[in-house]
Amino acid sequence: MNVTIIGTGYVGLVTGACFAEKGNKVLCVDIDEQKVKKMEQKIVPFYEPGLEELFIENIDKKRLLFTTSLEEGIKHSNIIFLCLPTPENEDGSADLSYIINLVKNLSKKITGYTIIINKSTVPVGTATKVKQILLDENISEDNFDVVSNPEFLKQGHAVVDFLESERVVIGTQSSKVIELLKELYLPFVKDEKDILIMDEFSSELTKYAANSFLATKITFMNEISNYCEKIGANIDHIREGIGMDSRIGNKFLYPGIGYGGSCFPKDVKALIRSGEEAGFNFNIIKAVDDINQNQKTVLVDKVLQHFNEDIADKKIALWGLSFKPETDDTREAPSHYIIEKLISLGVKNIVGFDPQAIQKTKSRFGDKIVYSSSKYEALNDADALLICTEWTDFKDINLNEIKKRMKQAILFDGRNLYDINKIKSEGDITYYPMGKNPINR
Ligand SMILES: NC(=O)c1ccc[n+]([C@@H]2O[C@H](COP(=O)([O-])OP(=O)(O)OC[C@H]3O[C@@H](n4cnc5c(N)ncnc54)[C@H](O)[C@@H]3O)[C@@H](O)[C@H]2O)c1
Structure with a gap:
């Protein structure tokens, strides 16, 4: 299959290299000229274990290509993955400007049927917004599909996470798109049942729920750990004692100095903001955000x-x-x-x-x-x-x-x-x- 990826950060480049590894012809578009130049010279622009081998091998096989031109990306394939940044706005909400601007730009250039698949982490309702942009450009509803397909890879383990996905979440109502994406993703899952099909709202929320749950688990253990220090208990014993309960599980129970990174902090804040916009108060997640700041x-x-x-x-x-x-x-x-x-x-x-x-x-x-x-x-x-x-x-x-x-x-x-x-x-x-x-x- 020909696939176009827009944005070659940790998500986009790993996705592109992994799709290419399974025989697809992938064109990656990035706005950053220096980055594209580097990649054309077979230099991976960031450190991610296992990526360099896949990257070089698939460039050599001419299955992984790079460009700064959105037009070329559109020409290459009508399956377009958006892997763009969604950083934090000052009020904690997700900044959707990268996505909105890109889609506005894209909507002026597409000619035939196009599938826009969003891999960035975005609030519920973003797929609807993207559809509206296309409709506003007078693109007929039959000429596009907008799909939510959040990414769950972990930096530092991203290649294995993608190649051996625990699950793939696809938010769409279109049976045509479901068949196509199943074909694309089947080589990455153990069983077809690991590809979960749902509506776009649920798909978009699944990503925030996953990250906020993990942030909560970390924060919970950090609180217990801080309390251990006050009273002289030992967190290792408590971790073992609760981790052997299969309802709790033994992963992500290690105390530390708070979660960081490009995802958990901003995603926790964005979910709180999305809740507020819908008149909903995420009490637990607000506490998680506060506690983590101190931690x-x-x-x-x-x-x-x-x-x-x-x-x-x-x-x-x-x-x-x-x-x-x-x-x-x-x-x-x-x-x-x-x-x-x-x-x-x-x-x-x-x-x-x-x-x-x-x-x-x-x-x-x-x-x-x-x-x-x-x-x-x-x-x-x-x-x-x-x-x-x-x-x-x-x-x-x-x-x-x-x-x-x-x-x-x-x-x-x-x-x-x-x-x-x-x-x-x-x-x-x-x-x-x-x-x-x-x-x-
Ligand atoms: N990093 C992770 O571990 C991870 C995991 C799951 C989901 N996500 C989500 O995926 C999205 C991307 O994250 P990331 O870490 O890969 O971001 P990143 O900042 O590493 O990469 C984004 C890339 O997009 C490029 N870009 C920006 N504007 C562009 C444009 N108009 N056209 C083409 N390229 C453009 C940038 O140059 C950059 O290379 C975010 O929404 C993030 O929350 C990230």
């Missing part, structure tokens, strides 16, 4: 308490700058909130290390902080180490190296990477985990 800087509160508020002259090292491991994405990363707060508290000596996200952190903080080229180098003469992202590389540590390099080994572990008994047996290390009693030397 992002709990490590700084612990640092302040440890040093009796006297931190301006301390050298503070951060391990992990991306919002989660296996990505270079720093959007809404807790580490960036931490850096922001440390700077506002007058800390002048902050050093950061990350296996992939230094460049993106540099473009935000410039020379306000120092960047290290290795995890151990970042610790030289440091007064405190804050672990913000659970990169595998950080799990494997040489405690002697840490003790040797830091002024005094004081670790604030926002991701519970280490066995507390091992740290205890080492001596000379002060260790603040999440949801457990600290080891204070």
Whole structure:
């Protein structure tokens, strides 16, 4: 099948490469000329495990192509996937301008029957808005279909998530489109039953419900973890104790320093706003949003308490700058909130290390902080180490190296990477985990 993808970010490029991998001929359109130039030179524009191999292989087989021209995209196929940004407006609602403007533009250029499939995360009613734009351009109802097809991939695991989709959600009433999309998606699911067909409203809401539920699960555990610290209970025991209940499940129960990234924070806010617009109050989700905001800087509160508020002259090292491991994405990363707060508290000596996200952190903080080229180098003469992202590389540590390099080994572990008994047996290390009693030397 010929397929056109508009927007080659984490969703668009992964979708395009995966469709191409199954033999489709995919043309990716992006407005960013530099990005398209890079991709034409076989350079993947961001870090995503497993993507480079698929990308190069399918470019070589001439099944994955790039352009900046929307006209070429329209000529290439009448199956057009929108994978455009839907960032947060100031009031928390989803900014639909990328989609609306693109569809307005597209509606002036299409000639024959076109299927517009929206993969971006958009509020309920967006498919209806898109249809109206096409009707306003005097395009006959028989000449288009607008479909909601939200994407559930996780950055850092996106290629596998797409190639082995747990489910595909398709919101449309058109049997013609259902047949076509089933044919396209069947190679990515175990069973045809994993392709869920529903109306556009339900499909659009499924994505927000999924992300808000996951954000709620994370936040719930963070609250229990914070309470554990107050009363001296151990979050690991509680996680096991509840996780073995099959109604609860054992995933996504790890405490941390809040969710970040380009999706959960904005999607939670957008659902709250959509509710308000419909005269509906999402009490739970509002609480989740508030709690998460505070959670992002709990490590700084612990640092302040440890040093009796006297931190301006301390050298503070951060391990992990991306919002989660296996990505270079720093959007809404807790580490960036931490850096922001440390700077506002007058800390002048902050050093950061990350296996992939230094460049993106540099473009935000410039020379306000120092960047290290290795995890151990970042610790030289440091007064405190804050672990913000659970990169595998950080799990494997040489405690002697840490003790040797830091002024005094004081670790604030926002991701519970280490066995507390091992740290205890080492001596000379002060260790603040999440949801457990600290080891204070
Ligand atoms: N990132 C994720 O993990 C993820 C997962 C599921 C859903 N989503 C949703 O998918 C959508 C896209 O997210 P993303 O992370 O891929 O975004 P992104 O910011 O990484 O990529 C968006 C791309 O669109 C391009 N673009 C902008 N305007 C354009 C235009 N007029 N024509 C062509 N290209 C244009 C940009 O240059 C960029 O390459 C969002 O709605 C997001 O919420 C994201």
